[in-house]
Amino acid sequence: EADIYQTPRYLVIGTGKKITLECSQTMGHDKMYWYQQDPGMELHLIHYSYGVNSTEKGDLSSESTVSRIRTEHFPLTLESARPSHTSQYLCASSDPGLAGGQRYQETQYFGPGTRLLVL
């Protein structure tokens, strides 16, 4: 089983508050991702990182920001939460996609998610 953790699992917060969603992995993976998913809907990539001090925005525009100061840690921050930010946020990391000198498609390991409700 993959070792990737997200906290909190559930968060209810008022509009205008600053929040940080935590994501940590103990697998030493360089690549990490944040996805946003509404119930019954597709996953949308909002941020990714290829290593320390590397962060990029994903396909879905998001008002959140991320940082990658340590390999194992990839927190996501919302400076001022709004009801439109209500969603599930999923963090993932991927393995190097290399075994025995052979390349394969990287496997992503997902955390349990944070369900955010902004009132």
Next chain:
Amino acid sequence: LAKTTQPISMDSYEGQEVNITCSHNNIATNDYITWYQQFPSQGPRFIIQGYKTKVTNEVASLFIPADRKSSTLSLPRVSLSDTAVYYCLVGDTGSARQLTFGSGTQLTVLP
């Protein structure tokens, strides 16, 4: 990026074999095919990956025909706990950043 097409939903009964087919007509030479499973309120979980022919692991089999324009995930003897959304992803050996989770197939296993 290769686009994938899957059925939106499927129903099955406990103990039956379930086959979910994914179409990927514009798959590229270097692309692999990967399937993930997602339960409600959880992140997706890797099931199986293949490039051609047949791949089998302890939970599923993946059948890929010679032209690789489609693939079939086979779940033997499903149980109620296999009710989940199943995603088919196609991409090359580059970063998982290039992969897109589509709508997936909602499999419902009935008693």
